[in-house]
Amino acid sequence: MPPPSRRILSLWFPRLGAERLIRRFRLDPEQPFAVVATQGAAQMLHSLSPGASAAGLQPGQPLRDAMAMCPDLMTRLRNPQAEAGFLGVLRRWAGKYSPWVGEMGDEGLSLDITGCAHLFGGEDGLLEAIDGDCAHAGLSVQAGVADTLGGAWALARFAGRGVGHHRSGDAVDQEARATRSRAAKRRHWERGGAAPALPAAARTQAGIEARRIAPRDQLREVLGPLPLAALRLDPDVVAQLSRLGVRRVSELLDQPRAPLSRRFGPGVVLRIDQALGQVPEPVSPVAEARPYAVRMTLPDPIGLAEDVLAGLDRLLPRLCDTVHKAGRGVRQIRLQAFRTDHTMQWISVGLARPSADPERIRPLLAMKVDDLDAGHGIDMLRLEAVQTEPVSARQPVGHLEAGKIIADRLAATTAHDDLVARIGARVGMDQITRWHPASSHIPEKAVQVMAAAWSEPAKDWPAPHAPRPLMLWRPEPVMAPDKPRLTGGLRWRGRDFTPHACVGPERIAPEWWLDDPEWRSGVRDYWRVTMTSGEKLWLFYAHGGALSSGWFCQGQFA
Structure with a gap:
């Protein structure tokens, strides 16, 4: 079978x-009630009760418009974690x-x-x-x-559900009264308009219920x-x-x-x-997933940043101790502040390397405590390790000098990771990147960009056959005679330059197994050209292929 x-x-x-x-x-489901989400500087309706939908409100509608339509609307801020x-x-x-x-x-x-x-x-x-x-x-x-x-x-x-239109005003029931009477004659839906609604009996017979x-x-x-x-x-x-x-x-x-x-x-x-x-x-x-979290209920509401930090000092060692005993390290941690009006705010930070050391985690959270809005007061704090990773214990072995060297290297690595975590807490972890060597002889493909928090520093960089410029950009056309060698002045970015010295050429062929639009001009001859004004540019002459030949500038040396 x-x-x-x-x-x-x-x-x-x-x-x-x-x-x-x-x-x-x-609450009464028939009462207008909505959950509001913040999008930028505006507040939008996210989820509605049956009573709010009956009042004509729609998800995604601005809160100010909803309050104008339904003054009795009750709202609550959205809590995605709840x-x-x-x-x-x-x-x-x-x-x-x-x-x-x-x-x-x-x-x-x-x-x-x-x-x-x-x-x-x-x-x-x-x-x-x-x-x-x-x-x-x-x-x-x-x-x-x-x-x-x-x-x-x-x-x-x-x-x-019926098929709508990407803009309003095309349906028959939205047209002016003068044109609505002629809609049946001109059959506008055959030219892209919305088709007229069918009666219930017709829909049942057509099988589109x-x-x-x-x-x-x-x-x-x-x-x-x-x-x-x-x-x-x-x-x-x-x-x-x-x-x-x-x-x-x-x-x-x-x-x-x-x-x-x-x-x-x-x-x-x-x-x-x-x-x-x-x-x-x-x-x-x-x-x-096993939750790693601790919480503390406060006898009286708090509202000062110093009080939140004091509560954090009591929660963080307990959480780190639990995570450390499990043989794991914190990669992302979140502090939740529950307020007396039954709403909640939170701050979240990430670490460049998993750790269960409270001294490394506390400064990151302290940087964002000011972002919490206490409202009428905070009556409970909850600290949760959202993402954890296994961590193996490292212990220096060998004679005394070797142990000191290993300890110094570990301290240097920790300092670098802490710096990445501090900057990432402000601008975001994904914004901090590092370069790693790539397997390509093309200059602009010689490196790959990786997130610094989720990659190790690159080692054993391959030495280039010729020096590479400090700044590299997409090839820009240069006005010069269409010859493989520079024989006179040139014009680039609206300025006239006179070559003083030229070193090259370094011939680089395109990757024939890939169709790269930037390399359709064929083989390139790269030159390091020093101008009389002091600029050191990286120029190349494209010999032509699918596109015409000519001179281009792709970088500048320090």
């Missing part, structure tokens, strides 16, 4: 953030339906229910059981079942009427395709693959193949 095809269940909790707080504070923890609770609850459960985004779960649905009376019975559990818990849920993860995700979020379960091997037909966003495409790509008149999945599936990939990138083709099952996309369960 052939093995049964995979069946994937996707669960989406569209009101996760709002309903988490509604459950906690026992929402992630709540989603983890839902993931453990979903384990009663399948042993293979993974998270999908901030508000979704994915379950591999292959061979599990019959335990609940089939797939329909399984969805009814999930709807009942969520209704009893006061949660809104939308589900979709398909042969692929992408198909189930699309059905859970877009089943039964909301279908949460896709029959086996019929995913293409079920996904066809859905909007393009159901394929998990970027919003910019969806808008571009909509301007071209492609608004449904079926219209995109019929397009040739090569032009799609060239114009919109390979991500569009990848999403199509994932949705149809031509590219595997397994459900990835989340491994339960």
Whole structure:
């Protein structure tokens, strides 16, 4: 017997953030309530209660506009960490339906229910059981079942939804009254406008009602009427395709693959193949990580930075001791400040090298304590090692002088890592990079840029055949006679130069196995040219290939 095809269940909790707080504070779901997220200098609606949606509010709407529409709106700041923890609770609850459960985004779960649905009376019975559990818990849920993860995700979020337009004013019900009467005659939807809405009976007969379960091997037909966003495409790509008149999945599936990939990138083709099952996309369960965290409840609220640092001095040694006994080091640490108004703020820092030494971690957190807003007071502090790595103990061995040398080297390495961590706490760890040698004879490809916090200093740099300039940039055209040797003056960046001395040439050939647009001008002869004005430039003469020959400047020596 052939093995049964995979069946994937996707669960989406569209009101996760709002309903988490509604459950906690026992609010009325029919009351307008919204969770607000800060985006730059503006506050936007992130998650809404059923009452807020009934008032006409939408996620992503600015808070000032929402308050103008609904003055009775209650709001709370978003707590992404608490929402992630709540989603983890839902993931453990979903384990009663399948042993293979993974998270999908901030508000979704994915379950591999292959061979599990019959335990609940089939797939329909399984969805009814999930709807009942969520209704009893006061949660809104939308589900979709398909042969692929992408198909189930699309059905859970877009089943039964109409196809919109990338701009307003194109639908019949948005047109002026004078033009609305002529809309039926000119049939504007045939020229790219929005198609008119069908009656309910017609939709049922046409088979485009909301279908949460896709029959086996019929995913293409079920996904066809859905909007393009159901394929998990970027919003910019969806808008571009909509301007071209492609608004449904079926219209995109019929397009040739090569032009799609060239114009919109390979991500569009990848999403199509994932949705149809031509590219595997397994459900990835989340491994339960051991939390390394300590907390301290305060008898009276605090609000000064000195008080927060005093609490940190009591929490940090306890956390570092726990991590050290586990044979691990802290790579990223987070301090959470819970306020009396049931909101929370946090600061997070990373280390260039994992460590369990409180003296190395405390200065990094102290740099960001001023970023905390105490509000009406902080009544609890929680310190968590978000990311840890195994650390092997190092002990100098040998005679006394050798031990001192090794200890000095370790201290120098620690000082360098502390410097990287301090700078990274201000500008971000990803902004600090270092160079490593690369396997290429092309000057601009001779090095590769790597993050300093996740790489070791490079050793044994290969010596170049000729000196390389201190500053290197993309080749810039130079106005000079089209000859392999400089015979007179030249003009570069709007200035006239007169060569005083030339050293070279150093011939470099392109990598013939790669199609590099920068090297389509063929073989290059590099010259170190000293000008009468003192500049030392790195010029090369391109002998021509797919492009014409000529002189270019690519760098400058110190």
